Structure formats: structure tokens, C-alpha cells
Amino acid sequence: MAMLCDPEALDSLSEDAIAGILQYWAHFCDLTDSLLSQNVPSCGLDSQLGPTIATLCDHGLASLLQDHFLQSLEEAFKKSAVKKFWQQFHSYCDASAIEKANFHEQDNWPEEILSKSLKEICSEKRSQENCLLVLVENLKSFEDRIAKRESEIEHPSSQLMSRYQLMASSVLLTTLPWDFPDILRIYFKKKLEELNSMIADGDSYELEINIHDSQNDADFYHMDTSMCGCNGLVMQIGKVVSDLRSLGFTSMAEDAYSFAIFLLLKSKVNELAGDDYRVPVLWSLKKWIRAVPLQFLHDLLGYLGDSIEYEKESLNVKSPLASQPSSFPGIGIPSEALVRWQLRLEYFAYETLQDLRIGKLFEIIVDYPDSSPAIEDLKRCLEYTGQHSKLVDSFISSLKYRLLTAGASTNDILHQYVSTIKALRTIDPAGVFLEAVGEPIRDYLRGRKDTIKCIVTMLTDGTGGNSGGSGNAGDSLLEELNRDAENQDGADFEEDGGTDEKQAWLNAERWEPDPVEADPLKGSRNRRKIDILELMVGIIGSKDQLVNEYRVMLAEKLLNKSDYDIDSEIRTLELLKIHFGESSMQKCEIMLNDLIDSKRTNANIKATLGKAAAPGSEQREMNISLDILDATIISSNFWPPIQEEELNIPSSVNQLLSDYAKRFHEIKTPRKLMWKKNLGTVKLELQFEDRSMRFTVSPVHAAIIMQFQEKPSWSSKILAAEIGMPADTLNRRISFWISKGILTESAGREPDDPSFTIVDSMADLNKNGLASEGCQLMEEESERSVASVEEQLIKEMTVFEKFIMGLLTNYGTATLDKIHNTLKMFCISEPTYDKSLHQLQSFLSDLISEEKIEMRDGLYSLKK
Known part of the structure; x- marks a missing residue:
């Protein structure tokens, strides 16, 4: 011992x-x-x-x-x-x-x-x-x-x-x-899932507990355990927690049931959020938090004797998530412990929902504006968590992986960019995070040749640039033009310093500093002015390029009209004038006025020329009425360069055009008409033995098929000479009628001279079969009435080609900026060099493709 x-x-x-x-x-x-x-x-x-x-x-x-x-x-x-x-x-x-x-x-x-x-x-x-x-x-x-x-x-x-x-x-x-902590987590997880199922099935519960003396353990085990449903389940859980506490496992028990509560909450967030972005989630989520975990914790803490009510002096406690304390249904004024739990649960819910929405932000923006409820939820979540940088990093990664790829069309990228602007403008009206997210998209779009064309289509086409007309109305930029027009007066008033003193004080009180993610080189005032149209112009580089592309597209659309209905074009032009200025849109306005004048002149000529037609004239014999002719008369100096093509048309039609031009000269002396016979549209009705078919085609296609009225079969070279065009051009154009089953092609006497024959009966038509409509679409797309902006640029820049080649000969190598500045310095007389840096770069790229020059490490030099 x-x-x-x-x-x-x-x-x-x-x-x-x-x-x-x-x-x-x-x-x-x-x-x-x-x-x-x-x-x-x-x-x-x-x-x-x-x-x-x-x-x-x-x-x-x-x-x-x-x-x-x-x-x-x-x-x-x-x-x-x-x-x-x-x-x-x-x-x-x-x-x-x-x-x-x-x-x-x-x-x-x-x-x-x-x-x-x-x-x-x-x-x-x-x-x-x-x-x-x-x-x-x-x-x-x-x-x-x-x-x-x-x-x-x-x-x-x-x-x-x-x-x-x-x-x-x-x-x-x-x-x-x-593994004992895992056992506790599994226990509480199962119990809370059971409790959640009971409440979901409609069982409500409210456990009345008298706070007992913690030293009197006998009271623990002699409480009423005859309760059923939720009350009894909470008492079972409370007894286990109490036993664990008595053994010194207080922290472990709290960690275990906290883990189970947060796991259940995360599962609920996923259940409510899911892939449906058209329904708000936050309100339902907060309601569930109060109904299940907070009610459970209130009863559990009461059972354990941890419920400490708020004292009067603490009633002014404020919370970033909610005004605390607030009265809960079935709970009343919550205890301090319960308030802490509420803050933890709500923050976790906001953060979990935020992460879910950020992970699916690409899909959410694709569905915008239908997904506006999801965007609003994300906005509120970010206000509480402040994790905006997570949104920026995640979304930029999704854009680079899923959108900014060679497989995505420029239209799709632009539509997604517009939706991104609108969605992020809701989350961050100041545009701070849009600057970071939009920069990779803008950089990528600048490298695509059809970006300007697609932007102009979105500005002028109500279908959002989808030719099928199925585009989302929100994809069109016309609504931005309308909004810009509506806000123009108010914006000018504010810019002129017209805001009264009271409003100025209110604005000052609402001022907030820029987030830390903001670019310090861009002030808040300039950032608030950013709108969708300005961002689009920023992609292009200058408004002049956008206006030029719009002018070409407008000319193409007007020249292909079969009537004089230009109301939508006039409305769009007026909106563009408000945004870009009247002077820049002057030529476009003249083009529209030409259509208006053409309608009036056309009606006048028909009225007078129809009465003067002789009963036995050739027009009467050929059954050609003046009513079938509608002419578009243009002022060529104000229109983009027109594509011209030689074409021989039937004599009866040619005579009709001559009579029309003669009468025009009489009315509009000294002005004369010069017909562009390859432009416009022709409505045809082809009648066969057992059928008739209607088409709307170009004059070239009409001239080709009308030659088969004289004889049913032609060789390629003879038909090309008759119409007045090269044989290879004819073979390309005639494929349209072959695809429609109207003509058949067969081998001729010479390998390069096939023969074309008209199909007379339905049996032959079924035998030959019909091709897909894609042939017609490709044919129509390849035929342009107006030279494109790129073609015009090449034509205008060709005069400077020798100067550029001489510069590279003398200097050996030169950067893009040096070539641009040299041209601006020395080419001041006609023709004056007034091109942008981007246009010069595009022209130099064409010279590289023609193997006239080359570029290495940003330096241009002559091709060796």
C-alpha cells in the first residue's frame, strides 16, 4: 500500500x-x-x-x-x-x-x-x-x-x-x-429527416417544456414521454443529447446535430432550387427554416434548459440578415441561442443557394428574362454574403469553356452577351462586375468577321437576328433603342445640371463607394452611363463602322422588297438617329425617301402609261400588263455600290422597261432611268401539263427559265450566250431550278457543256425527286444586291496598296500603328485616308492571304 x-x-x-x-x-x-x-x-x-x-x-x-x-x-x-x-x-x-x-x-x-x-x-x-x-x-x-x-x-x-x-x-x-462522431451524425441525420417528413405530411407540433434544474437528473427521466409524433421525437433526440452532455460530449453532440441540420438544409435548398429558374426560392426557404430546424432547435434548447429569453435592453440588436429579435409563429420572441442559430442557418442557406445559382448561371442567363426570379434570388444572396468575386471567376470560366469556342455562332454569342448584360445589370446596376465578365466576350467577338453584321441585325430585326422569326423578343436591341429614346430627355436634363437641390442631397445620401473589384480607372459616374448599345459599339470600335454596316444591310433589304412597306425601317431609323445623331444617318434617310418617292412615282406612271397603251401593242399581245411592274428608283450617289451583272431579258419585258423609263423622263426631266436588270424580284407561275407552280426568284433565275418557253432543251453554252452571262455562272445559277425538279441535267456533246431539259409531267418530277430547301437558301444568300462593307473597304483601300508596299520596301518592317500613322500623315489629298486601325488591319489581312505581305511578331513586311 x-x-x-x-x-x-x-x-x-x-x-x-x-x-x-x-x-x-x-x-x-x-x-x-x-x-x-x-x-x-x-x-x-x-x-x-x-x-x-x-x-x-x-x-x-x-x-x-x-x-x-x-x-x-x-x-x-x-x-x-x-x-x-x-x-x-x-x-x-x-x-x-x-x-x-x-x-x-x-x-x-x-x-x-x-x-x-x-x-x-x-x-x-x-x-x-x-x-x-x-x-x-x-x-x-x-x-x-x-x-x-x-x-x-x-x-x-x-x-x-x-x-x-x-x-x-x-x-x-x-x-x-x-468512427463514433460519424455514428452520432448518422443518428441525428435520420432523426431530423424523420422529423422533416412528419412536418411535410402536415403534422404540426409544439413542445411545452419547463426548464428544470440541471442538477436534478431525475426530472430528466420522469418527463412525460407519452407524447406522440413530433413532440415525442424531439424528446427522444433531447434525451440523447442530454446523455451525451452528461458524459462530456457536449461539443461533439452539438457538432453532430449541427451537421445533420445543415445537411438537411442543404438538401432542402437543392430540392427547392433544382433546375427551375422561373420560381423564387428564398421566401420558401426561409419559411421552411422557421418551420422545421428553428422550431426543432427551439424545442430542443428548451428541453435542455438552454432557452434564455431576450431582455428588454437587448431588443435593439440588429442583424445583417434580419431584424432581430422577431416574433416566430409558435415560438414568440426567440432566445439568444435561437437567434444565433437563425443567423447561422439563414447565412448557410443564402450561401448554398448562391453557389447553386452561380454554378448554373450560364443556363440561367440563357433563359433570361424568364429566369428573372433566379437572378433576383442570386442578387439578394450576394448582398448578404458579399462573394461577388466567386460569381465573376466562375462565370468567366463557364464562358471560356462553353461559349467562346469556334463551334458557337456569332449570333449565339451576342445573344448570350446581351442577356448577360441585362442579368448582371439587375445584380449590379453600377456595372462593376459586368466589366470583368464582359471583357473576354468583347475581346473574342472583335476577332470574328461577322460580328458587325450580327450586331446590326440585332439592332434592326425584331426577331433578334434569327431569320426563322423564332427568336426571343428580348434578344433584339430594338427595345434598347426605344428605352434610349424614352430616357433621352431625362438624361439630357440631368446632364445639364437640372437636378434640384433636394434630389441632389438624396443622391448624396444614397452614395456608396465602388466595390473593391471595380476598375479604379473608371469612375462611378461613367460606369452608370454604360448601356447595352454603348457596349455593342465598343465591340465594333466606332459608330461609323456600325452605321456603314447598317447602311449596306438597309440597302440590301430595300432593294429586295416586293412592295413599298417601309414603316418598320423608318421607325428603326428614327431610333438610330436619336442614339447616333442625324448627320451620321443622313444617307440612310435619303435611301428611305427614295422608296417613298418611288411609290408615288410608280403610281403616277402606271396611271398615265396604262391609258396610253394602244389596243394592238406588243404588250397587249404578250398579255403583259403594266400592273406587274413596280420600280424602285434610287439616288445612286447616296446608296452603297450596287452589284452589277450583264443580263439579257425577254424583249417583251425589255419593251415594258423602256416605256416606263420614257414616261419617267417626261415627268422628271432631265432625270433618266438606268435599269439594274439583275436586281429585284420576279414572281413567276409555271404551268405544266398536270400542274402549276409559283416562285419568287431573282431576275437572273427568271431569265433562265423563260428561255425554256421557246424550246424544252438547251445546252449550257448556248443558253449562257442567249442570256448574256458566262457559262460557269449559268451552271451555278441554274442549279436552283434543278433542285426544284423543274429542270434536269444530262451529259452534252462536250464534257464541259451539259444539257438542260424541262420536266413536263408529275411522273418525271417524282422520278427526279426534289432537293432540300437548303439549295435555295444558299443560292439566295450568295447573291447580294449591294457590295458588302468588306468589299467596299477593299475597293477603297486598293488605292493605298502601292503606298503600303512602298513603305514596307523602304523600311523593311513596320508595325500596324506605324503604317496607320504614316498613311494619316501623308495621304491627306484625294483620296484622303480616313480609315480606322481595325479597318487597316482587316485590309492587311487580305494582303497576307493574297501572299503579298507577311507578318511576324507584330511586324509587317513584304513577302519573300
């Missing part, structure tokens, strides 16, 4: 006294073993233990007997309770991953084993606590007796119970299996 005592005290004792102390000590150890073995203190042991403890304490051994008693409790606790407790979980801890998965699928696991094992070990622990109370009471009796003689004395027995609690917790934690 080992004993520790003060050496000085032992020196003052006689051998008989020491022997007596040893005898008392041995008796105390026997009594301790008997007390712990019975697990229930008896009156006999208690009566013997008191004098023994008093004698040992008189000799200064109080600390020693406390240490011995706690050590005995620890050894007994390890042998009788801890070892048995952990053995209950060995089957799971020693299992493989697949076997553990099977455990998870069992309905009553780990509820049954966890509840049973916790009940057993807590019962054992309470028995030891009762034994410890015997020692504490005897020590207090001795301490009280000493206190009568000495005014100041410490009472070490008051800390004995806390030392035991710490000892029991230490024993459990030092022997803790690695």
Missing part, C-alpha cells in the same frame, strides 16, 4: 501514531472498495466511513483520500462502464466501407444501440456520483467542524464532483473510437 504524506508531519508522529494512521487508511480503502462494488451506498458503510474520513483528515490526509477515491472510481468506471459502452459500437467501427453502408440502410440503426448504451453508461455514472456524494457529505461535515475554529478555510470537497465529471469525460475521450 502506497501512501503520500507531508514528511515534516510524519517526523512529529510516534510509531504508534503512524501505525494507527495506516490502520485507518487500510480501513478507508476497504470501505471504498465495498462502496463501489455495491454501487449503492448503505447506512452501515456510511456510518463507518464518517469516523475514518474524519480521523484521516485530522492528520492532513484529506487530499490523499480524495485522490484515492477518484482513482478507484476511475478504475471501476473503466472496467464496468466504458469498456462495455464502446463494445456496443465495435461491429460498426471494425466494418468495411460496404458493410458500413449496410448499417446506414437499417431503419433502427444506430438509434436502438445508441439509446441503450447511453442509458446503461449514464446509469453507471449516476451510481458512482451517488457514491461520491457519500464522500463529499462526510468531507463537508469535517470541514464544517473545522470552520468553527478557524475563520478562513478552503473547502476542497466542493470541487470534488467537478473533478469526477472531468475524470469521466477524460476516460471516455481517451478511449473514443475513430
